[in-house]
Amino acid sequence: MSFENRVAWITGASSGIGAALARELASRGAHVVLSGRDEARLAAVAEGLATESLCLPFDVRDDDAMAAATRAAIDWRGGVDIAVANAGVSQRGAARKTEMHVYREIVAIDLVQQIAFAQGLVPHMADRGSGRLVFISSIAGKVGVPMRTAYCAAKFGLVGYADALRAELSQSGVEVHVVAPGSVATDVSRNALTADGSRRGKSDPAIDNGIPPDEAAREMVDAIALNQREIIVARGMEEALGKLRQTPDQVFDQVAAMVAGGYMEKMEAEG
Template identity: 55%
Template sequence: MVDQGGKTAWVTGASSGIGEALVKAFVAGGGSAILSGRRVSELERVAKETQAPERCHILPFDTEDFAALASMAAQAVAFTGKVDILVNNAGISQRSLAIDTDFSVYERIVSVDLMAPIALTQALLPHLLGNGDGQLIMISSVAGKAGVPLRTAYCAAKHGLVGYSDALRSEIAGQGVKVLVVAPGSVRTNVSRNALNADGSVRGASDAAIDNGIDPNEVAQIIWTAVAEGKREIVIAEGMEANIPVLRAQNPEQLFDMVEAMVANGYAQKMAPKDSSG
C-alpha cells in the first residue's frame, strides 16, 4: 500500500467504479479525499465505507457546469488547505455506430469526457503551480490510444484528453506538478451500462468484456503505485486490449485490419443490448 499520509486527493466520478476504488485506497494509505460526482447518497456511501470517513469531504457538482468550477476548486482547497492530487475520472462511454449516432451524443460525450476535465484542471492549475508540487491524473482509455468500433465520440474525447495531457506535461515540467495519463481497458464498472446509445438514451446493459474485466480495486492500486514511481503514462489492460496501444504505435496497418475484421464479423450486432425481459 502506498503511503498517502498528509496528502489530499480530489477525485471526480467518485461514486462508483475506478473513482470509488481510488478514494478507498487513498484513504487507506492515510490520505484525505474530496469526493465529487452528482449522486450525493452514493458519495456519502463511499465515504462511510473508507477506513476514515472523517478524512473525506463530499463536494457534489456537475462537471459540465463550467462556470461553477472556480468556486468548486476554492471549496476543495479549503477542506485541508491544499489539494495535492486531482483525479479527472468522471466520464461516459458510447455504444453506437457513427452513421446512426445523433450529433447531440458527440456534444455530450466530448463535453463530459474532454472539456470537463480540461476545465477543472485549468481551474485548479494555478493552485498546484503556486504550491510548486502536485499530481494530475487523467483517466483516459485504451480507446484513447486507438480507435475502436461503436465508440467514435468516446474515442475522440479520450484521444483529446491524451493530447491535452501530453502538451500540458511538457509546459509544466520542472515546476513540480506531474501528469499521469491512465489508459484502462475493460474494468468491472458500470461504464457499459451507463454508455449512451445512438439517440442519447442510456444503454442500461453491461457486456461480457466489462463484466469479466479487471477489478477496480486492482486498478486503483496500480494507479497509486504509478504515481509513487513518477510514471507519466500507463496502460492497464489484459489480452488483446493490452496489445492495442502497442500495435497502434508499431504496426498500425495490422491494428486497422484487426478492428475492421471485428466489424465485418458482426461486432456491432454482438454488442447490441439484449432485451432485459429475455
C-alpha cells in the first residue's frame, strides 16, 4: 500500500517507537496526528516531520479527552486511515512483591485504554470501508517474561483483542495488525513501574543495545505495507521466541472464514 496523503494517528508519539513511526510514516507521505501527554515533546517531534502534522495531547486514561481527540483527529482531514495504539508503560518487579494497584494501572494503560482508543475508531473505519488499526504489543505479549507479569498480561490481552477484532472486521475492509517488538533502544525500561508503582529510573543493557527506533519503525511500516497481520520486530533469542509463538496465517484465515460464513449473524440471532 501507499501511505501518501493518508492520515496516521499515533499515540505515545512523543518519544521512542511512537516518534520513530511518526517520522517513518511522514517520510512516506502520510499526514501524522501525534498524541501523548507531553505537548512540548509532541511539538518537537512534529517540527522534524516531512509532512503536515497535528498534535493532540491527552492522557489515554482520560476517556473524555480521548473522545474529544478522536473527533478532532477524524475532522482534521476528513478521516483517520491508520491508527497506531502505541501508548504504554512497562514493568520491572517480581509478582510476589508487586502491589495490586500496579497491576491495575499497567493493565488499564496497556490494555483497557488501548482497546478504548480502537473502539473509538472502529465504527468510523467500518463505515468508510477502509482503515488500518495497528496495535503495538511486545514479544512479552507472546512469551511470558519474568519481572513483567502485569505487562505480559496486558500485552497478551491486547493480542487477543486484536485477533478477535480482526476476524470481526474481516469483511469490512478494515485491516488489523499486531506488532511484537523485542528490545528497542528507548526509555521503556527507565519509565517502567517497579513493584510499588514508582518509576524505575534506569535502563537495561538489552534495551540500551536494542534495535534503533528508526530501524524498528521502518521494519514495522514495511510489514504493514505488505499487509502482514502479526509482525515480529526483534533480534536473536527474542526473534526466535517470537516466531516460535507466532500465529500462522492459516489460523487467521480460518477464523475469518467463519465470519464470512455468517457466524456472527447466527450468534446474534440466537441472542
